[in-house]
Amino acid sequence: MTVSRYRACRVLVHRIILALVLLLSLAGCAGTRANTPAEVSPMHSISEFRDQRFAEVADPWEGFNRSMYRFNFYFDKYLFLPVVNGYEFVTPTFLQERISGFFNNLGEVRNLTNSLFQLKGTESVTTLGRFVTNSTFGLGGLFDPATSFGLERHDEDFGKTLGYWGADSGPYLVLPILGPSSLRDAGGLAVDSGIRYGIYTAIDPFGNSDDAFAITSGITTLEAIDTRHQQSFRYYESGYPFEYYMVRFFYHEKREIESGKPLPAE
Amino acid sequence: MMHLRMLFITCLLLLPVSSMAADDGYGYPIPGSYEATILGTPASLIPKFPAKMRTRQLVLDVIPDRQIPPVFFYDTGLRCTFAYQEQKAPLVFLIAGAGSSDRAPKLLTMMKAFYQAGFHVITLPSPSLANFIISASQSSVPGDLTEDAADLYRVMETAWKQVESDIEVSSFHLCGYSLGASQAAFVAKLDEERRVFNFHKVLMINPPVSLYNSATRIEELVKQIPGGSKKQGIFFNKMLAKFSQYYRYGNFVAINDDFLYSIYTERLFSREETAGLIGLTFRINLAGMIFSSDVMTNGGYVVPKNRLLSATDSLFDYFLVSTHLSFFDYLNEYFYPYFQKRRPGLTKEALIESESLRSIEGYLKSSAKFGVMTNENDFILTKAELDYLRQVFGERTKIYPRGGHLGNLEYQENLDYMVAFFK
Numbered sequence: 001m002t003v004s005r006y007r008a009c010r011v012l013v014h015r016i017i018l019a020l021v022l023l024l025s026l027a028g029c030a031g032t033r034a035n036t037p038a039e040v041s042p043m044h045s046i047s048e049f050r051d052q053r054f055a056e057v058a059d060p061w062e063g064f065n066r067s068m069y070r071f072n073f074y075f076d077k078y079l080f081l082p083v084v085n086g087y088e089f090v091t092p093t094f095l096q097e098r099i100s101g102f103f104n105n106l107g108e109v110r111n112l113t114n115s116l117f118q119l120k121g122t123e124s125v126t127t128l129g130r131f132v133t134n135s136t137f138g139l140g141g142l143f144d145p146a147t148s149f150g151l152e153r154h155d156e157d158f159g160k161t162l163g164y165w166g167a168d169s170g171p172y173l174v175l176p177i178l179g180p181s182s183l184r185d186a187g188g189l190a191v192d193s194g195i196r197y198g199i200y201t202a203i204d205p206f207g208n209s210d211d212a213f214a215i216t217s218g219i220t221t222l223e224a225i226d227t228r229h230q231q232s233f234r235y236y237e238s239g240y241p242f243e244y245y246m247v248r249f250f251y252h253e254k255r256e257i258e259s260g261k262p263l264p265a266e
Numbered sequence: 267m268m269h270l271r272m273l274f275i276t277c278l279l280l281l282p283v284s285s286m287a288a289d290d291g292y293g294y295p296i297p298g299s300y301e302a303t304i305l306g307t308p309a310s311l312i313p314k315f316p317a318k319m320r321t322r323q324l325v326l327d328v329i330p331d332r333q334i335p336p337v338f339f340y341d342t343g344l345r346c347t348f349a350y351q352e353q354k355a356p357l358v359f360l361i362a363g364a365g366s367s368d369r370a371p372k373l374l375t376m377m378k379a380f381y382q383a384g385f386h387v388i389t390l391p392s393p394s395l396a397n398f399i400i401s402a403s404q405s406s407v408p409g410d411l412t413e414d415a416a417d418l419y420r421v422m423e424t425a426w427k428q429v430e431s432d433i434e435v436s437s438f439h440l441c442g443y444s445l446g447a448s449q450a451a452f453v454a455k456l457d458e459e460r461r462v463f464n465f466h467k468v469l470m471i472n473p474p475v476s477l478y479n480s481a482t483r484i485e486e487l488v489k490q491i492p493g494g495s496k497k498q499g500i501f502f503n504k505m506l507a508k509f510s511q512y513y514r515y516g517n518f519v520a521i522n523d524d525f526l527y528s529i530y531t532e533r534l535f536s537r538e539e540t541a542g543l544i545g546l547t548f549r550i551n552l553a554g555m556i557f558s559s560d561v562m563t564n565g566g567y568v569v570p571k572n573r574l575l576s577a578t579d580s581l582f583d584y585f586l587v588s589t590h591l592s593f594f595d596y597l598n599e600y601f602y603p604y605f606q607k608r609r610p611g612l613t614k615e616a617l618i619e620s621e622s623l624r625s626i627e628g629y630l631k632s633s634a635k636f637g638v639m640t641n642e643n644d645f646i647l648t649k650a651e652l653d654y655l656r657q658v659f660g661e662r663t664k665i666y667p668r669g670g671h672l673g674n675l676e677y678q679e680n681l682d683y684m685v686a687f688f689k
Contacts, residue, residue: 037572039573041566041570042567042569043599044568044595045583045587046587051500052503053499056582062580063578066579070578235340236340238367240554241558242553242585244581245585253506254521258513258520
């Protein structure tokens with residue numbers, strides 16, 4: 001490289017840097033309105049705080065998460081909840097309950113695989129018993145006779161399996177549409193979905209039908225609607241200005257407590 | 267507040283009723299004042315209501331042209347719930363307790379009971395709830411009974427205007443619990459001048475006689491925290507550890523009713539700890555009120571003056587700071603200075619005196635429309651205040667032997683009494 005070309009390069013780099021600096025400072029100007037009065041320190045601030053912090057959860061991506069929380073609020077408001085309300089309006093309560101039962105029963109497969117992954121013997125047998133009972137006597141899960149036989153439901157998923165074997169929850173994460181989660185639980189969700197897809201492909205229930213795709217999409221949509229129908233949570237409904245932190249804390253703590261290994265009795 | 271209650275107890279199923287009830291003909295089973303307050307009414311003792319109701323959510327534009335700060339972008343108006351009959355019927359306005367929304371579980375149970383008995387119902391959030399402070403409070407500084415009543419009255423008028431053409435109303439009634447009960451009294455008094463509703467009857471449930479005295483008694487619960495209220499973070503974390511350890515030692519399936527019930531029967535938390543948890547819940551609730559009021563007034567109390575918070579800014583430090591402020595901090599540093607500025611010469615004693623039923627005693631005594639329902643062991647009242655209620659309202663006072671503060675509100679007998687009062 002000749003000296004002149006080297007110089008030209010350097011000038012170019014300088015210019016780019018200068019341009020960037022200018023651009024950034026302009027962006028800075030755009031952010032602060034010229035006529036905004038200066039900030040004044042409040043009467044009480046965090047500097048006087050002499051206590052343990054509480055209800056706190058690792059949340060390095062809070063900005064992103066809060067945006068996602070807001071996105072979910074709007075998604076619910078303008079699409080999801082109107083659809084769910086329509087569903088609730090046209091479907092008799094009896095039918096709604098049968099549909100929920102059907103999908104909850106399918107969920108037992110996830111509960112079973114994960115209680116097996118956690119080597120929980122009794123629980124696996126119970127869950128298998130529930131699945132068999134409700135699939136047969138309960139007419140494919142439409143009814144839940146297993147609970148009245150004393151077989152309690154144990155909700156498990158791969159996020160809990162990871163937690164059980166000691167994986168840390170990782171940072172808090174608000175997923176689009178699905179809502180509160182964590183890095184670990186989001187990974188777990190991917191694994192559960194993969195297993196489910198694998199089982200579905202192996203069984204291929206609608207393989208003979210020409211409309212397999214349409215049927216599958218219909219069922220998936222109905223499942224999504226039923227899932228939201230079963231959840232009473234509504235974003236920002238509490239009206240509490242710190243709701244985000246309350247939801248974050250309760251989600252995290254519930255997962256921590258339920259996925260932990262039982263301690264030996266004293 | 268609902269969040270902690272959600273964590274500790276939502277409902278109890280298999281409560282052994284007969285073994286616990288004292289033999290006084292009243293079936294509400296939980297004897298302790300604090301326990302009743304936290305546990306409420308066991309699910310099996312809450313009456314069943316028909317699932318289908320004609321309801322609609324009202325989102326009211328109470329103060330047109332109000333500027334909503336970006337941090338409260340989700341607040342598009344005051345939310346009330348409206349349940350309506352197809353035929354002509356009386357309408358009851360229900361006012362929620364401190365910090366509660368129009369969909370607070372207790373309020374919804376009351377709504378169902380009234381609806382089933384043939385009333386139209388409109389539930390109103392508490393003027394101390396952020397939604398109210400942001401969308402419906404003229405001053406955005408909550409806690410003054412006279413001003414809060416004026417705000418509530420405006421809300422009721424707005425709500426009525428919105429539903430007037432859809433229903434037929436034979437008469438108007440008013441009912442509130444806790445802070446909402448005292449506000450109901452002041453709203454009724456205002457109605458005597460304004461005459462928009464001409465409230466036929468007004469029921470006050472578990473009212474404080476003096477806001478200052480009752481808040482003081484709740485603050486005393488916070489004082490039972492080891493190290494005092496400034497160490498409530500340590501206390502919170504300790505209680506949480508206890509809670510989670512208890513779960514992991516026991517063989518529980520999930521954090522469900524059975525687990526929560528066993529916390530009560532095994533007495534996981536001591537009496538002081540239970541008191542501390544009620545106090546802490548109060549503080550967490552109060553924090554929401556302080557923060558939203560400060561943002562709305564640009565008061566520079568916990569948020570820097572002139573700071574424009576965005577929808578995605580972190581608020582956690584404000585949460586920590588606000589939860590460490592007491593009712594007295596709010597009164598002395600924020601509430602009183604605000605009113606002093608507007609009414610020069612106002613003493614703190616006079617302000618405190620005005621936040622009390624005693625300040626409208628003459629009116630309360632002279633009007634036959636009032637009724638009071640409360641409990642012998644409601645910890646927000648002293649013995650003397652309980653006697654005061656008896657003396658002012660005479661035989662229109664109904665005092666149950668137990669139930670703590672609002673614990674028995676959803677109990678069948680109590681709901682029956684409320685409905686019968688308006689019949």
